[in-house]
Amino acid sequence: MTAAAVSDSEIAISVEGLAKSYLIGHDTHARSRDSFRDTMARSVRGLGRTALAVARGRQLVHGDSVEEFWALDGVSFEVKRGEVLGIIGRNGAGKSTLLKILSRITEPTRGRAVIRGRVASLLEVGTGFHGDLTGRENIYLNGAILGMTRAEINAKFDEIVDFAGVEKFLDTPVKRYSSGMYVRLAFAVAAHLEPEILIIDEVLAVGDVAFQRKCLGKMRNVAAAGRTVLFVSHNLPAVVDLTSRALLIEHGRVIANGPSREVVAQFLQLMQTPAGTAADLSAFRRDYRTAGYVDIESVRVNGATLGTATLEFGDALRIEVDLAVQRPVEEGIVNIVILNGQLEPITTLASVDSAFSYSLPSGRHTIHCDAGPLPLIPGDYRLTIGIGQMGRLSWDVLETLPGFCVGGGRNTAWINWPGRPGVVLFDRCDWRVADVDQAFVKAALRR
């Protein structure tokens, strides 16, 4: 009994079978041709369900069938007091959901977690910062949001200002700050938190390199001071550097739990396995988008699903992007980057070049991009697709999707000299010798 109590106090976080599900809706029949009557009947059924959901105060789900999606599916682990644990995984693997549950922002569907100690979570720098308030006011606001008492903020105020280097601008509204200053101030407040347990999500990926180094140094001090840290990051070198142990999460499950160096190596291996035909685009989705406007639902290259199209040199390239528009949008643009197998960008197809933009009502729409004859050498190509408003909003960004394959079978140029240096081919060049016209020279001399 006593032994159990001792080991209990040495464990800062224990998580048992934590799971979280969301409901997602689908339009299963929306694409097939059916009668107006069927469509009407479905709409009425949908309306009935909506009304019922409203009445019962339950989640509203779009579409005619509902799927349960487990963002987190039975996660268990323990963190000892004073341990720094890294959490890695692809986008959408469930890392953020895990942190949100441990920060009590959202509730788990199943399972249990026990946290012993004062927790502070830092899922973003500058949460609650308000542009109209001054630097000084924002320090107090942000500090309170992060869970500091006014006395604590008073005690650390000078240190925070010093760390951020914004003494001169303390009474300036932060909307007039440069983005660098803003981030420095935001991080400075966070860096002076002194909780027993710190939960951090990807916040080191901000600011300039010098400031990032300063932040990493601060993180190291936090760890050295014997505090427990949970650290989610895509910065793998930082994970290896700062943490002793790491979890690898994939599809909502912990698939590796061990020394960080080994787990990071395992993660890199996982990332290298070709995604093949990408039915699930969410693995490629980047979280720096503004969700809720337009989602890219699927992408086809010359009519074939992603990763399956094989083209020949000179074939016309057509990329179709299916969009699910959640709220009406205007002045949308598309950028498609074609990358080679080494993930080097080859070219960018930008809709603005052709003065193309789209304004769409809610619903499903498809954008076609006919890019003309393909000048690419044989090989595998990937696509990065971004949609949004010029210089304003990114609605959706899918990075390094498996794209298409260019074959070398029909192209005589390639057959003549396969593996030649370069990434594009011009095989219809007009070659000739252009000597000076002798007759013209003679005539000129005679004159």
Next chain:
Amino acid sequence: MTAKVSLYEIVIVPGGAAQHYWREIWRYRELFQVLAWRDVAIRYKQTAIGVAWAVVRPLVTMVVFTLVFSRLAKLPSDGGVPYAVMVFAAVLPWTFFSTALSDASNSLVGNANLIGKTYFPRLIVPVAAILAALVDFGIGLLILAGIMIWFGVVPGWQILFLPVVVVAVILVTLGPGLWITAVNVRYRDFRYVVPFLVQLGLYISPVGFSSAVVPEKWRLLYSVNPMVGVIDAFRWCIFGAVSPLYWPGLGLGFLVMVFGLGLGLRQFRKLEKSFADLL
């Protein structure tokens, strides 16, 4: 071990947020103060004319209502008190109610970022928004004092009950405020309901007229609107015996207020745990 072992222990289980609800709110009281202060600071920093807005709005309403209801409709005032003062004494609690209701109903959506990234009892966001509206109300009270001096209205001992009425108007606002705030997160259409409700309420509440003009047989039914009781009580505080209290109506208004408060809190707590997923 350098870190001191603390006594804090948080157990996270499905439905766990419902336990220790009020204790949690007490623990976050400092954040509550800071959020209320922020709402006030932003309110006066963002609008170009700042405080002037809090002065102009009730004054203009007073002038228009006095013209329409007194000069055109020839409605009587309570015991001969100046009509403008009588209107202003109702415009004040009404403006508080309408401002607080619309600020509260947008408060969660406006703080979506905060809710998605940090934990705290969500209740403090709409309540802070409602309390921030008290600053406008305070400015209004100063104007009222000025107007009373101008018209030579001297309050009686009843003015001592003003704080009670202020608490009542806050509680009357809190019920529907919390209900709409919570529902607005899930069904954003509700943000269109609030301006409509407020506009309609202005005419069915005794703002531009005395509730004494309502026929006696309808008076109790009229008092189902809890703002009727609040406004009557407010006038009673200012004018004393010439604006007598209608006790059955006041009692009914009180019951409606308690009912609304219970309903609002229940709805808010029911939906609270899903806010972060919906915003």
